[in-house]
Structures are given as structure tokens and as C-alpha cells.
Amino acid sequence: MEKRVTFKGIWLPLLLVAPQIVITAVFFFYPAGQAIWQSLFIPDPFGLSMQWVGLGNFEFLLSDRFYRASFLTTAIFSILVTVVSMGVALYLAVLADRLIKGSGTYRTLLIWPYAVAPAVAGVLWLFMFNTRVGVVTWYIGLLGYDWNHVLNEGEAMGLVVVASAWGRISYNFLFFLAGLQAIPKSVIEAAAIDGARFWTRFRTIVFPLLSPTTFFLLVVNIIYAFFETFGVIHTITGGGPQQATTILVYKVYADGFVGQDLGSSAAQSVILLLIVSVLTVVQFKYIERRVHY
Amino acid sequence: MATVALENLRKSYGKTEVIHGVDIDIADGEFIVIVGPSGCGKSTLLRMVAGLETVTSGEVRINDRAVNDVEPMDRDIAMVFQNYALYPHMSVFDNMAYGLKIAKVPTDEIKKRVDTAAEILQLEPYLTRRPRELSGGQRQRVAMGRAIVRKPAVFLFDEPLSNLDAKLRVQMRLEIKSLQRDLGVTSLYVTHDQVEAMTLADRMIVMNAGVADQIGKPLDVYSDPATEFVAGFIGSPPTNFLQAKRLGRHIEDGAKIGIRPEHIRLVPQTETDLAGTVVYSEPLGAETLVHLKLLDGQDATVRQDGALPIPAEGETCGLSWEPASEMVFGKGGSRIRS
Ligand SMILES: Nc1ncnc2c1ncn2[C@@H]1O[C@H](COP(=O)(O)OP(=O)(O)OP(=O)(O)O)[C@@H](O)[C@H]1O
Ligand SMILES: [Mg+2]
Numbered sequence: 001m002e003k004r005v006t007f008k009g010i011w012l013p014l015l016l017v018a019p020q021i022v023i024t025a026v027f028f029f030y031p032a033g034q035a036i037w038q039s040l041f042i043p044d045p046f047g048l049s050m051q052w053v054g055l056g057n058f059e060f061l062l063s064d065r066f067y068r069a070s071f072l073t074t075a076i077f078s079i080l081v082t083v084v085s086m087g088v089a090l091y092l093a094v095l096a097d098r099l100i101k102g103s104g105t106y107r108t109l110l111i112w113p114y115a116v117a118p119a120v121a122g123v124l125w126l127f128m129f130n131t132r133v134g135v136v137t138w139y140i141g142l143l144g145y146d147w148n149h150v151l152n153e154g155e156a157m158g159l160v161v162v163a164s165a166w167g168r169i170s171y172n173f174l175f176f177l178a179g180l181q182a183i184p185k186s187v188i189e190a191a192a193i194d195g196a197r198f199w200t201r202f203r204t205i206v207f208p209l210l211s212p213t214t215f216f217l218l219v220v221n222i223i224y225a226f227f228e229t230f231g232v233i234h235t236i237t238g239g240g241p242q243q244a245t246t247i248l249v250y251k252v253y254a255d256g257f258v259g260q261d262l263g264s265s266a267a268q269s270v271i272l273l274l275i276v277s278v279l280t281v282v283q284f285k286y287i288e289r290r291v292h293y
Numbered sequence: 294m295a296t297v298a299l300e301n302l303r304k305s306y307g308k309t310e311v312i313h314g315v316d317i318d319i320a321d322g323e324f325i326v327i328v329g330p331s332g333c334g335k336s337t338l339l340r341m342v343a344g345l346e347t348v349t350s351g352e353v354r355i356n357d358r359a360v361n362d363v364e365p366m367d368r369d370i371a372m373v374f375q376n377y378a379l380y381p382h383m384s385v386f387d388n389m390a391y392g393l394k395i396a397k398v399p400t401d402e403i404k405k406r407v408d409t410a411a412e413i414l415q416l417e418p419y420l421t422r423r424p425r426e427l428s429g430g431q432r433q434r435v436a437m438g439r440a441i442v443r444k445p446a447v448f449l450f451d452e453p454l455s456n457l458d459a460k461l462r463v464q465m466r467l468e469i470k471s472l473q474r475d476l477g478v479t480s481l482y483v484t485h486d487q488v489e490a491m492t493l494a495d496r497m498i499v500m501n502a503g504v505a506d507q508i509g510k511p512l513d514v515y516s517d518p519a520t521e522f523v524a525g526f527i528g529s530p531p532t533n534f535l536q537a538k539r540l541g542r543h544i545e546d547g548a549k550i551g552i553r554p555e556h557i558r559l560v561p562q563t564e565t566d567l568a569g570t571v572v573y574s575e576p577l578g579a580e581t582l583v584h585l586k587l588l589d590g591q592d593a594t595v596r597q598d599g600a601l602p603i604p605a606e607g608e609t610c611g612l613s614w615e616p617a618s619e620m621v622f623g624k625g626g627s628r629i630r631s
Pocket of ligand 1: 330331334335
């Protein structure tokens with residue numbers, strides 16, 4: 001028999017879950033409701049009155065060239081961040097998995113970047129790549145390349161991708177390593193005896209058996225790239241040059257807080273809300289039956 | 294077809310040596326069983342032959358070619374693991390075909406070979422299933438199938454039957470034996486079960502703490518064990534060991550007399566000097582095992598024909614045997630022959 005604690009009455013359990021409910025309500029439901037409400041209005045320039053426009057904000061957004069460009073930027077950015085951070089993490093995890101001595105130290109060192117807040121990471125990378133005083137910029141300069149992410153759109157994108165992916169590698173690494181270590185050693189040995197060399201084994205045995213982990217990380221990393229990279233972009237490029245690194249989340253901030261276009265900003269939040277909901281549903285649906293072999 | 298030779302094979306993990314020098318020449322088509330208690334180094338020995346474990350010193354030769362530094366895939370071997378190690382994400386067919394696909398065998402040839410193996414192993418109805426949809430016995434067959442389709446020079450088995458129930462184990466044992474006979478592939482088979490070893494082996498290696506105590510034909514090993522360990526390990530119930538001194542023999546300090554349970558006869562107490570009290574008897578039908586406590590406190594087991602009267606508990610009997618069936622072991626456990 002499962003042992004359960006049962007409460008008499010409703011007040012104590014209610015009291016116990018109250019803090020969580022209050023926090024969720026204040027910091028999630030209230031702002032989300034506000035955003036949905038505001039997305040249906042256009043406020044006047046002085047913020048004194050609001051005019052009902054229905055889905056007008058959305059119509060405007062979807063036909064806005066800049067907004068569509070931001071969608072594309074976001075897609076490129078999140079694909080790059082996900083691929084880079086997962087690729088590097090998988091590579092390191094495969095190395096660590098083969099390592100027998102000193103794997104503990106190796107692992108600990110790899111986890112450190114995860115503890116660095118995105119904004120701090122941004123500043124760190126900004127310093128290294130600063131166009132005038134950055135160490136890396138200077139070395140690249142010695143090689144005859146003039147690094148300038150303030151002006152060059154491609155370089156700006158590259159820098160925010162690297163800075164965002166960097167902090168994520170640790171997290172992905174831990175999951176990949178755990179996934180690798182869950183694969184029975186004898187299965188790998190059987191494949192080796194069957195004639196498969198390292199790369200063939202990786203392609204036909206290890207990677208397929210790792211796919212539940214990979215899929216989980218894919219979703220988690222896309223969500224990260226969509227929403228949690230604000231700090232990095234804000235500190236390094238501020239969305240520029242032009243709009244080259246203005247991803248959707250950054251545009252919410254730029255249009256709403258800088259441009260003071262609250263109606264449009266709210267509509268953008270609602271769209272993001274929809275995107276994250278879809279991603280979450282996909283993730284949960286998959287996790288429910290993640291063992292697919 | 295292949296010969297395998299091990300020459301003074303040793304293995305150390307760090308500073309501890311776990312295999313202390315094993316030598317054997319295995320003839321083409323021979324079935325060798327490595328038997329011994331848990332932790333004696335059977336798997337380690339086999340894995341060195343497979344190339345899954347590095348050789349610390351000595352040499353492994355397959356077909357007179359030293360393979361110490363050859364990768365497992367280049368040794369022309371196949372191995373059946375204790376937990377079968379099937380590829381969980383592949384169908385039974387793909388599990389068996391995997392090695393052939395890597396070897397770039399033509400598709401129709403792959404299909405032919407897998408189908409043949411499936412027929413021999415009665416796996417035809419399951420070819421499209423995943424390993425988790427099979428019973429333990431069926432998984433075991435798939436592992437066997439994976440080994441035979443590749444037509445390797447050497448089969449290696451690491452306790453392939455230990456996860457099966459007793460009845461299935463006996464059945465699979467027979468199947469493995471006849472399969473190996475038909476295919477004529479040189480085999481090394483690891484087990485801790487002495488019955489498996491006795492029934493399967495052309496020759497067996499009895500391992501004791503990293504040393505090959507004895508290598509020989511099963512019946513030779515049984516009737517003429519080289520050490521006290523072998524005499525005690527091979528045979529069930531095990532050999533009785535009695536202190537030579539207490540039997541009034543003066544051989545050397547700590548020497549023991551080994552005598553197999555079936556070689557002792559229970560006789561009236563008056564006919565012999567050695568007597569014991571029956572602790573309990575186990576009538577097994579065809580035979581009866583009688584456990585006695587000798588008057589000087591030592592234990593002994595007697596195996597006698599089931600048709601003979603079963604002695605009652607507490608009864609005192611005399612024990613007698615032919616001097617020729619005695620085995621004398623020195624203090625260190627090695628056999629003393631006169
Ligand atoms: N990787 C390792 N590192 C250190 N010692 C090891 C390692 N692998 C095995 N050993 C030791 O080597 C000895 C032999 O191990 P092995 O696995 O060969 O035993 P075994 O005879 O196969 O036993 P079992 O019947 O339990 O499988 C054991 O004492 C074991 O502790
Ligand atoms: Mg073992």
C-alpha cells in the first residue's frame with residue numbers, strides 16, 4: 001500500500017500551495033493577461049487613453065517587414081545556438097565518456113560556465129571581442145583580419161551565437177554524458193566485434209540510442225535561444241547593427257520599452273507565448289513516450 | 294577455421310595481477326570451456342582473446358598470427374555476451390545482419406544467411422521484432438544467430454546461458470554443442486557451471502584465482518585432478534577431503550586425502566577403523582547422498598546407489614574405499630603422487 005498523507009479540510013493544503021499559486025499568478029498569469037488585453041488596443045502617445053483595435057496589432061505585425069525579418073533572424077540565431085551548443089557538448093561528452101582518469105575534474109570544469117549569468121557571459125565575450133581593446137580582436141588583427149561586430153552584421157551574429165551557446169554547453173554536456181553512460185558497454189563491444197569502427201559505431205549505435213536525450217535537448221535549447229538569450233544580446237549588440245541580431249524577444253523589449261509602442265509589443269508577447277506553448281506541448285508529448293526502441 | 298594459442302598470458306589492472314600466466318594450444322574446431330568460480334579471471338581471459346581487454350604480457354595467436362595489437366574487428370571472431378548485448382533499436386533481422394552489412398556483404402547474401410540462421414535457431418517468426426519484445430531464451434538465440442551468420446574463425450561465449458532457467462539451459466546447452474559440431478568452429482566458452490563444462494568441453498581449463506590449475510579432457514580432469522582445488526570444484530557433491538594425519542597416515546604436515554563421494558562405501562562398523570554418524574540422508578531416487586560426521590569431527594558425503602537401504606539419522610556406519618581411488622594433496626593443494 002502506498003502511504004499517503006491526507007489532510008482534513010481544505011485550509012491547510014490551500015495554505016501550503018498558496019505561495020506557489022501567488023507567485024505564478026503575480027508573475028505569470030497577471031502579466032500574460034495584461035499582454036493579451038493590451039495587444040487588442042493602441043494607446044495614445046501620452047498613455048492617457050487606449051483605443052480598441054481588435055486584432056489590428058497582429059495584422060499590422062504580420063505584414064510588417066521588420067517583424068518578419070526578426071522572425072528569420074530568430075530562426076537563424078536559434079538554429080545556430082542549438083547546433084553549436086549541442087554539437088560541442090556532444091563532442092566533449094564523447095571525449096569524457098572515453099576518459100577514465102581525471103574525468104571528474106574535466107566534468108567539474110565543464111560545468112562552470114553554466115553558473116555564469118547570460119548578461120555576465122555577454123560582458124565577458126564583449127570584452128574579449130571589443131573592437132578597440134578586446135584581446136581576441138587584437139590577435140585576429142595580427143592575423144590581418146579586421147574584426148568589427150559593431151558594423152559587420154555577420155560578425156555580430158557570430159558573436160552573440162557563440163556567447164549564447166557557450167553558457168549552454170555545460171548543461172547539454174551533462175545530459176549527453178549521462179545518456180552515453182546509460183548505453184550498456186557490452187552493446188558497444190558487440191558492435192566492435194561485429195566489425196564497426198568508432199565512427200560507424202557512433203553513427204549506427206550510439207547516436208540512435210542517444211536520440212531521446214538529443215530530442216529533449218533540442219527542444220530545451222530552442223526555448224533557451226528564443227527566450228533566455230536576451231541578456232547576451234542586450235549587452236553585446238543591443239540588437240544591432242541595424243536589426244541584424246534583433247530576435248523576437250529583443251524586439252518585444254525594443255518596441256515596447258524603447259519605442260513605446262505598447263500595443264505592438266504586447267501583441268508580440270502573445271505570439272511568443274503561443275510559440276513557447278507549442279514547444280512545451282511537443283516536448284511533453286514526446287517525453288511521455290521517449291523510450292522509442 | 295582456426296587455431297588459437299595463448300602463451301604465458303598475463304593481465305594486470307594497475308599493480309594487481311589477475312591472470313598469472315596461462316598457456317594453451319587450441320586445435321582447429323576444438324571446444325574449450327573455461328570454468329572456475331566467480332572472480333577467478335575467466336571473463337578477463339576471454340576478453341583478452343576477443344581484443345576487448347589489453348594483454349599485459351604474453352601472446353594471443355589466432356591462426357599462428359600474433360593478435361595482441363589487433364583490434365577486435367580484425368580478429369575474425371564472434372562473441373556471445375552474458376546479457377546478450379543485442380542492439381535495442383534494431384529488429385532481430387537487423388541485429389543479425391549488422392556485422393554483414395558492415396562487411397559489405399551483398400544484400401541477397403545477407404538475407405540468405407540470416408534466414409538460414411533464423412531457421413536453425415527457430416527465430417523465423419520473430420525477425421521483425423525488437424529485442425525487448427522477445428523472451429530471454431529467444432534473445433539468447435538472436436545473440437547466437439548474430440555470431441553464426443558471420444562465419445567467424447572463433448566463437449567466444451561468456452556465460453551465455455546463465456540468465457536462463459534450468460530447463461532452457463539444458464536445452465540450449467545441447468543446441469550449442471550440436472551447432473558447434475556442425476559448424477566446426479573453434480570455440481572458447483566461459484562458465485562457472487561445472488556440469489556445463491563437463492558436457493560441452495572437448496577440453497576444459499579449470500581456473501583458480503587467475504591460474505589455470507588444470508587443462509584436459511573433462512573425464513580426465515574428473516578422474517585425475519591436478520590440485521585440491523580442481524578435485525573440489527569439479528564433481529557434485531564435491532570430493533571429501535580428510536586430514537591425512539587423523540587417518541593415521543604420515544605423509545607431510547597438512548596433507549589431505551581426497552576421496553570422491555561415489556568411491557566411499559558404507560559398511561558395518563566392525564569392518565573398518567573409520568566410522569561416522571549419519572547427519573542426514575538425501576534420497577534422490579537413482580542415488581542417495583549420505584552426509585556423515587566422522588567420529589573425529591570431520592565431515593564426509595557418501596553417494597550410494599538409490600536401491601541400497603537408506604541409513605537412518607544418528608546411525609553409526611563404517612566408511613571404506615579402495616586405496617586406488619584415494620588422491621593425496623600436499624599442504625599447498627598440489628597433488629602428491631606416489
Ligand atoms: N576493470 C577492472 N579493474 C580492476 N580489476 C578488475 C577489472 N575487471 C576485473 N577485475 C578483477 O579481475 C578479476 C577477474 O575478473 P573476471 O571478470 O575475469 O572474473 P570472472 O571469472 O569472469 O568472474 P564471474 O564469474 O563473476 O564473471 C576479479 O578479481 C576482478 O575484481
Ligand atoms: Mg565473468
